[in-house]
Amino acid sequence: MNTEDDKLPHDEQLSSLYNRAKHDIPSEQIDEAILSAAKRDTSTYSLPYNPFSNNWRIPASLAAVLVLSFGIVTLMENDLSPVNGVTPHVIVEDALIQKPSSIAKEQASLAKARSKMATPPLHKPATTEPAISTDAATSKGLFTSKAKETKRNEKLVSKKKQASQRTKPEMADTLSLSAAMPISTVGITTGTDEQAGLPYWQYKDEGLSIRFIQRLPDQTRGYFIGRGFSAEHAELIAQSCVFQTIFKNISDKNTPSEIIYNMQNWLVHHNGKTGEMKTREKWSTQWQQLNIATPAKLAFEWGLLPTTQDYQAGDYNWGMAIFDLPLASSFTLQLNWQQFGEQRNVTIPNMQCAADIHADPESP
């Protein structure tokens, strides 16, 4: 029973005024991200409790499992066929059914790949983490004409809503993928990156945080022309789908766990096709053929997130991630990495490549 002591102090006039000011609601993009995560989660995992359960559910579930198993096997067979001349690496999605021996084998192959590659050092966390703007994050200590670029970027950022409006999600991609692969999308958030002012997609769990921030083609052009690329060659990168990526091992200090990833195993689903990331090694072959100067090639290599890397607890790194997709396209990214002694997987649906938005001329 409520007593006088349990009453909240109240002012009718203020309450009524506040009710008049209640306009803010989350964006439709956020609604969609949360509801699709909730929906996908119910279709992915076993159900602990169902207040509406009936006896027919058990035989029905068994029948559904048989039908789904057959469907998944058929779809996996289809997925094994080469797409765009590349045979995608097929991953068993459920970490629980991956055998330890296969993890060890994969780790050994990753270690072998890593030993062949010179990867830039990781950034150890400082007491106060540095602010990461899209350009600062990309520069990684190289000389940058940031002052000149700042004003230009402000104008670019002001166009971000136009870019988002022009890129419509291609739901068909996501739906067909979710039917084929039971993958968790819980932990994914999206919105506008506070510092870059551009859309981002983020996955976060108890061990990993990875954020992909859209990068406008003009930012990419400016960045690479400023680092020795000709306009023609910078255009090759700018016409790709580029994201600024921030990768952090956020495992607890009391239960630290190393992360190992290999971007070559990540899958990109677009328009019903599956492909791979365009890694620095693939670009390197292209730069070789085009006789790009060494300083420009080095700047490019340092600008990209390493293809494979180890992260101890607290380590973080950033760099560009490039997808060989047309500007303004929508796609689904399937990530995997090793942590806590298992392979972990996540699918980020409806990622949007930036459209080619040009800044207005600067006012005199």
Place this chain on the structure above:
Amino acid sequence: MNDETLMLAYCGGNATAFENLYNRHKGSVYRYLKRQCGNEATADELFQEVWINIVKARTRYKASAKFTTWLYHIAHNRLIDHYRKNSRLPDSYQEELPDDIEDTFSIDPVSDINRDRQAEKLLDCIAQLPEAQRESFLLKEESGLSLLDIAEVAGTSRETVKSRLRYALNALRRCLRGLL
């Protein structure tokens, strides 16, 4: 259907139940977070984390507590994490408020048009409140929780919530007085 039944239905795999629950509470939780952190981009991020936590926790959910209390508890915890990540917990959460406050201000009755302006001004005034007082005000106005529930969400006593709320109401009346 009440919140707890909807959440249990969602635990049982009914995604539509979650959608109903989400639509019922999204505005209030969003405004609570946005006004507390004062920044739309951060609010977007925290808001998604709160609901993702609800989705993740569905296998552990038990209807022993009120759903709204649980929801705002998660939202409050995310805010505290956010404060700690960026600097430290605001002093107002530790502040002891003297009990002898008098409600000395009142708002003059005004026309509808002026009430819209007053409502806008009220949001500015709310933004100027110390975090802990602002939180008590927002939880009362947005969540519909009782005094005891608000105290539970905020991790404090009901007397503290009442003091914070009285101070908040007085500060808001003062801020709005003579505006129009």
